[in-house]
Amino acid sequence: MAIRTEPFYLNIGPQHPSTHGVFRLRVTLDGEVVVGLEPIIGYLHRGIEKLVETRTYTQNIPFTDRLDYLSSMTNNLAYCMAVEKVGSIKVPERAEYLRIIFSEIMRISSHMMAVGFFLNDLGAMMTPVLYMWREREKIMDMFEMVCGQRLLYNYMRIGGVSQDLPEAFMPAVKKFLAEMPRYIDEYDQLLAQNEILLARSKGVGILPRDTAIAIGASGPVLRASGVKWDIRKMDPYSIYDRFDFEVPTGDSGDCYDRYWVRMLEIRQSVRILEQAIAQIPQKGPVCADMPQFFRPPKGEAYGYVEAPKGNIGFYVVSDGSIAPYRVHIYPPTLINITALQDMVMGWKVADLIIIFGSIDVVLGEIDR
Amino acid sequence: MTLLDQFQLLLKAANWPDWAVYLTPAVVGILLIIVFILTVVIVFIWWERRLLGRFQIRTGPNRCGPEGIFQPIATAIKILLKEDIVPEKADKLLHFIAPVIVFVPILLIFAVIPISEGAILVDLNVGIIFVIAISSISVIGIFMASWASNNKYSLIAGMRAIAQMVSYELPVVLSLVGVALVAGSFSMIKIVESQTIPYILLQPLGFMIFFLGCLAEMNRCPFDLLEADSEIVAGYHIEYSGMKFAMFYLGEYGIALAYAGVIATLFLGGWQGPLLPPLIWFLIKVFMIFSVIIWMRATLPRLRVDQLMSFAWKFLLPMAVINMLIIAIEVLVGTMQWLMIILNFGFAALLILLWSRLFTLGGGRVEA
Amino acid sequence: MTVAINCEETGKKLQETIAGSVISAGKADILVDANKLLQVAGYLKNTAGLDFDYLTFVTAVDFLDYMEIVYRLVSLKNNQSLILKTRCFNRENPVVPSVVPVWRAAYYQEREIFDLFGIKFDGHPDLRRLLLWEGFVGHPLRRDYL
Numbered sequence: 001m002a003i004r005t006e007p008f009y010l011n012i013g014p015q016h017p018s019t020h021g022v023f024r025l026r027v028t029l030d031g032e033v034v035v036g037l038e039p040i041i042g043y044l045h046r047g048i049e050k051l052v053e054t055r056t057y058t059q060n061i062p063f064t065d066r067l068d069y070l071s072s073m074t075n076n077l078a079y080c081m082a083v084e085k086v087g088s089i090k091v092p093e094r095a096e097y098l099r100i101i102f103s104e105i106m107r108i109s110s111h112m113m114a115v116g117f118f119l120n121d122l123g124a125m126m127t128p129v130l131y132m133w134r135e136r137e138k139i140m141d142m143f144e145m146v147c148g149q150r151l152l153y154n155y156m157r158i159g160g161v162s163q164d165l166p167e168a169f170m171p172a173v174k175k176f177l178a179e180m181p182r183y184i185d186e187y188d189q190l191l192a193q194n195e196i197l198l199a200r201s202k203g204v205g206i207l208p209r210d211t212a213i214a215i216g217a218s219g220p221v222l223r224a225s226g227v228k229w230d231i232r233k234m235d236p237y238s239i240y241d242r243f244d245f246e247v248p249t250g251d252s253g254d255c256y257d258r259y260w261v262r263m264l265e266i267r268q269s270v271r272i273l274e275q276a277i278a279q280i281p282q283k284g285p286v287c288a289d290m291p292q293f294f295r296p297p298k299g300e301a302y303g304y305v306e307a308p309k310g311n312i313g314f315y316v317v318s319d320g321s322i323a324p325y326r327v328h329i330y331p332p333t334l335i336n337i338t339a340l341q342d343m344v345m346g347w348k349v350a351d352l353i354i355i356f357g358s359i360d361v362v363l364g365e366i367d368r
Numbered sequence: 369m370t371l372l373d374q375f376q377l378l379l380k381a382a383n384w385p386d387w388a389v390y391l392t393p394a395v396v397g398i399l400l401i402i403v404f405i406l407t408v409v410i411v412f413i414w415w416e417r418r419l420l421g422r423f424q425i426r427t428g429p430n431r432c433g434p435e436g437i438f439q440p441i442a443t444a445i446k447i448l449l450k451e452d453i454v455p456e457k458a459d460k461l462l463h464f465i466a467p468v469i470v471f472v473p474i475l476l477i478f479a480v481i482p483i484s485e486g487a488i489l490v491d492l493n494v495g496i497i498f499v500i501a502i503s504s505i506s507v508i509g510i511f512m513a514s515w516a517s518n519n520k521y522s523l524i525a526g527m528r529a530i531a532q533m534v535s536y537e538l539p540v541v542l543s544l545v546g547v548a549l550v551a552g553s554f555s556m557i558k559i560v561e562s563q564t565i566p567y568i569l570l571q572p573l574g575f576m577i578f579f580l581g582c583l584a585e586m587n588r589c590p591f592d593l594l595e596a597d598s599e600i601v602a603g604y605h606i607e608y609s610g611m612k613f614a615m616f617y618l619g620e621y622g623i624a625l626a627y628a629g630v631i632a633t634l635f636l637g638g639w640q641g642p643l644l645p646p647l648i649w650f651l652i653k654v655f656m657i658f659s660v661i662i663w664m665r666a667t668l669p670r671l672r673v674d675q676l677m678s679f680a681w682k683f684l685l686p687m688a689v690i691n692m693l694i695i696a697i698e699v700l701v702g703t704m705q706w707l708m709i710i711l712n713f714g715f716a717a718l719l720i721l722l723w724s725r726l727f728t729l730g731g732g733r734v735e736a
Numbered sequence: 737m738t739v740a741i742n743c744e745e746t747g748k749k750l751q752e753t754i755a756g757s758v759i760s761a762g763k764a765d766i767l768v769d770a771n772k773l774l775q776v777a778g779y780l781k782n783t784a785g786l787d788f789d790y791l792t793f794v795t796a797v798d799f800l801d802y803m804e805i806v807y808r809l810v811s812l813k814n815n816q817s818l819i820l821k822t823r824c825f826n827r828e829n830p831v832v833p834s835v836v837p838v839w840r841a842a843y844y845q846e847r848e849i850f851d852l853f854g855i856k857f858d859g860h861p862d863l864r865r866l867l868l869w870e871g872f873v874g875h876p877l878r879r880d881y882l
Contacts, residue, residue, distance in 0.1 A: 010520050018598040032524065032673060042867040049852070050876050121598045123670025125589070130424040196590055196669045199727075213812060216791050216841025229812055235738035302808060302819075304792075315806065317797050326877075328795035328806075338843050349524065350599045350672045367867060 007035065010349070014043050018121050018353045021363030025352070032348045037341050041334075044367035052327045057083050057158055057294050060324070065152035067312075067329060068365040070113050073106040074307035076156035081237065082303025082314035083158045083324075087296035094284035095160035096239045101173070101276050102143075102155065103305065104269045108180070109139045110308035111220075111262040111269075114360035118259055119191065121357035122200055128191065135183055138176050145169050158294060160287030173277060180270050188263065201255035205343040205355035208253060215338040219310030220261045221359055225253035231306040238305075242279065243272045255358040262360075293322045309333050309360055329368055333361040370557075371486045372397050397489045401478050408651075409621045413440040415655065416621075416662050423666035444614065452610035455518055462516035467608065467615035469509030474619050476502045477626040480556050484639050484647040488557060495556035496544050499630055500537070503585060506623065507533035510594065510604050513616075517607035525594045525603030528673055532584055532593060535680035540581035542688035546574040546695035547634050560638035568635040569709050573691045573716035575635045577684050579657075582627040584680070587620070589665035593673055628657040683723060690719060740764065741816045746786070753779055765806075765819040770832050773822050774859075777838040780809060780818070787811040788818060791839035794846060796853045798879045801825070803855060805832055807842075824855065834860040852877035 008031075013024035022043035028036030048067070052060045064079045065072040077099055084091065091099075113136065116129035140150045145166050147155040155162055191197060207217070212225035222229055230247040232240040248264035250257025296318045304313030310332025319325040336359050344352045375393045384392070414429075414437055421428025429436035454463055480495040482488040492498050507529055514526025548554055550570060551562040568575045584591040595603040605616045632638060632653035639646035671679065694715055698708055747761025750768070757772035768776050780788045788809035797804045807820040824830040834857035835842045846857045847866040854875035857863055865872065874881050 008520070010524075017601060032527075042865075042869070045867040047876060119669060123589070123592070123596060123598055124668065125420075125424075125666055127424050127666050130426060134425060190667075194669065196671060199675055200669060200672060211840075213789055214840045215843075216839065227812065231738075234815055300797075302793075311792065313793060315793065315795055315808075326797045328793065328797075330793040330795075334844050335841060338840065348672060348674070350593075350596070350670070353599050 012352075018357065019363075020117065020357070020361050023361065023363055023366070025356070027349070027352065029349065032350075034344050034347055034349065034352050037344055037352070039337060039340060041363075041366050044363045046368065048368045049327060049329060052324060054323060056322045057296070057324060060327070061156065061158075062152065062154045064314075064329075065154055066364055067331070067368060068110075068307065068309060068333070068362045069151060070362055071106045071110040071308045072151070072153045073102045073155060074305055075312060076153065077103055077238075078303050078305045078307065078312045079314045079316075079327075080156045080158050080303070081305065082301050082316040082327075083294075083296065085301035085303050086299050086316050086318045087158070087294065089159045089288050089290075091160055091238075091288060092285045094164075094281050095286045095288075097276055097280040098161050098165070098286060099156060100238060100240070100243075101273060101280070102146075102153075102161075104273045104276070105139055105142065105173075107269045107308045108266050109136050111266050112136055114220075114308070115187075115191075115259055115262050118255075118354065118357045118360070119197070121354045122197060128187075131187065131190070135176075135180070138172075142169060142172050142176065145172065157287055157290070159290045160285070162287070164286045170277070173273070177270055177273055177277070181267070184263065184266055184270075192260070192263070198256065200351075201259060201354060201358070203252070204255045204347065204351050205358065206252060206254045207339055207343055211339055211342060212253060216335050217310070217339065218332050218335065219306070219308070220258055220265065221310065221336045223248065224250035224257035224261045226251055231304065231311055243275045245272050255354055258358040258360075295320060295322055304330070307332060309362065309365070310336060312365075329365075331365045331368065333359065334366045337361060337366070370488050370491055372489065374486075401489060402475065404483065405475065405478060405622060405625065406618075408625055408654075409618060410440045410444075411437075412621045412625060412658060413443070415658065419659060419662045420666055423663065447614045447617070448611055450610040450613075452612060453607075455607050457518045458607065459516040459518070462512045463607075464612075466509050466513035466516060467612045467619070469512060470506050471509075471615045471619045471622070473502045473505040473509075474622040474626055477623075478629070481626070481629040481633055482556050482560060482638055483629070483650050484645075486557075487639075487647070491555060491557050494554045495559075496548060496554045496634070500541055500544070503623070503626070504533060504537055506619070513608070514604035517604070519607050521600040521602075522604045522606045524600050525596075525606075528593045529604065531673070532587075532591065532676060532680075535677055536581045536584040536591075536684070539577050539680060539684035539688040540585065542685070542692055543574040543577040543581065544634065545692045546571045549692075549695050549699050556633055556638075560633055560640060563637040563640065565705055565709070566635060566637040570705065571691065571695060571712055573687060573712065573719065574695070575631075576716070576720075577688050577691065578635070579631060581680075581684060582631065583661065583664070584676070586623045586627050588624065588661050590668040590671050591676060592665075592670060593676060596670060598670075624658060624661060625654065628654040628661070631657050678727075682726070687719060687723065691715075738810065739816045741786075741818045743818065746818065750776060750779065759823075765821050767821045767823065770822045770824055774833045774835065774838070776820070777835045780820070781838055785814070787813045789813070789839075791835070791841040792817075794835070794842050794849065796849045796855055796877075798853060798877065800879055803827070803830055803853060805849070805855065807835070830855045831858050832856070833858045834863075836860055851875070854878065 008029040010027045010029055012027055013019040014022040024040040026038045026040060027034055048063050052063055061076055064075040067075050112132035116132040119128035143153055144150050146169055147153050207225050209225045209227060212222050212227060226249055228247050228249050233247050245268045248261050250261050298318060298320045300317040302313055302315045304311055312332055313330035315328040316324050317326040343355050372393045376389055379389045379392060418428040429439040432438040432442050454460060477499055479489040480492050480498050510529045511526045514522040547567055551559040553559060587594045605613060608616060632650060636653045639650045641649035743766050744761050747758045747766045751758045754772055754775050757768050757776050759767045759769055780786050788811045790810040790812050792808040792810055795806050802823045802825045805822050809818045809820060824832050832855055834846055846860050849855050850857060850863055851865040851867055852875055
């Protein structure tokens, strides 16, 4: 028999340690059980879609860094790909490889943050996060080496990348790749079979396959629900068709699967990186010849990549001038939280936090 | 004959007036105990922060004094200088006295803990029962704090506190019956003296139940649901600042010290040990237990509230009853101690293995 | 490879099934009549061979004369994509049927378009502002908003 109580309204956020930014959830509770939920967003809305209409195509690249600030490179890439599609620009071979290398390193970094903070939401203090930061620090150093920035890289350019690799980069990335599998094993050893982690996340917050497709979920959230859909494989953009890798999927779509799919994806990223490092042409231009003010012909294009958090896309409409007529940013995490209501209903507050954490949101992207 | 009794006799021999003979040793003893608690608590805070730093591959505080030993003092000064903020709609009186009600019982526990040979404030013949009775008063203070703060997060923490404390009190008490049976006394001194072999070897199951129960009673990971940073922010002391917060903070470490002392006394042989002086042995044991607690805090995620409850009622409580029965039969039959060690380790392993089969992963959703 | 479906052919098929639904079918996209949008959406989702069960994005573009709403559909089964467009000409009170009953993915995106473009989605379960606060005046992503 369930004891009924008066509904109890709780405001989680916008200032709350586990909302990963300025997200607000208005939750109706029955005791500790969630019976109603309404996400309220917009606290970080900066109007990027409006701002980009008054700047040139190249000037807009830094804005894309500030969307999902944990995976700036893939945002850069998606935007540049969209503009390149409008302008029919051919990217040099070496630049393509550099782009892939940096998006995959970015994926490792972003997934580590996601997994670390998911464990943090579970209450594991800061330990998993700090272990993951140990490797993320090396990734940051590599990014700093190549573009002087540690968070908002602004590295990709329309038609290529901004600069070639420094000499120290290749040894650093090779060393990193050699160490990485051992570190992933270490994380698995620490986390994967932890009884409490299993008890807390197995079977919790299930997103059924049908719902995942209906809400248009993408990225690890979709794959954890058992849909084998990775744009890198299904619609290989750039040069992803040259690499051999697998698309890990979960079977039940619970929080544990979402965590586990991310861990497996890190391993696949390492695999892709190893191949890319071996194949990359040693010399060559890293950016196509571009005029100072780039005027693509009238038209429109949708450039999309498999970002760490899902399928990020840019729909660019050009009217032939130096500034885009309209840029729509398709934010994967906003779409992924559509099913939050279904997933948390009937679970407790503690589960709400980890279900939300397992989706891996970044508010810069949701609010734009 | 405790040291204070001897002191009393000394004063009597020196022809002090009667009231002074009773009062002086009591005051001196209380002051000594408080100084002892505060000193050890300050070292505890430093120890926890440094050790946690080691677990989390970082250094921890190391600027203030040698190896950062004065950091807790700096923190204490900072906390004391902070403004005391009381929410406008708080119940001012309850808000004011709640920290006191949490803190005072913790001090009272130390009255019956022998920190060295004969160094005990009062050698009650019901020592264990006194500890159990006094320590459960704190929960009233916690509930008062959570209610008086007029904050929804702290209200949730208060509800959790009551449920958690009441549930874990039972297995804790029952697991201590085994100790009392073997020792044949409730008095702390007698229990220590009867431990030629530490009781952790004689009744490993009882130790485990008591240790886990204590973790829950002192709100330590993985049972730190009252403070659950990632869910309910800081739980019951979310609206406290300044000196009142310092009381909770001290209380948190004070109770850790108290329970570490109780565990050391009841299961690890108290002050007994070869070569080193008794006080040092006691402190070594206390710090060992506290280090294990920190280790668990750095490693384990948090349980959910219903899992916490089922762990207490479905696992710890039956285990404690069975443990009590086994010990009682063994004492009745008059089993040799070496046989008891073998038998009880076998029983503990068997029971934990069999009983844990009853628990399944997943589940916990409440149909709305 | 996600193949962009042959829009001219699909447009013809659509026109045959739902009369008057297709305004034009270009190389890359199909422009449909806003009044028939919901029927078209249902057809595209449920017809074998099309199976557009996965809506990637919905967005609007303000061309001053009219506002264009763009849907990109993907079929996970057949690995093909389609860009569907519809237009609304009324700037004062633009109304387009909501596709939330067909694809739930549009839920937040339609709210966002309502917020930033002021296009009302008829049949949306909970049409409120998403990013901006209640009581904000105007729709910032329109080209005439300064």
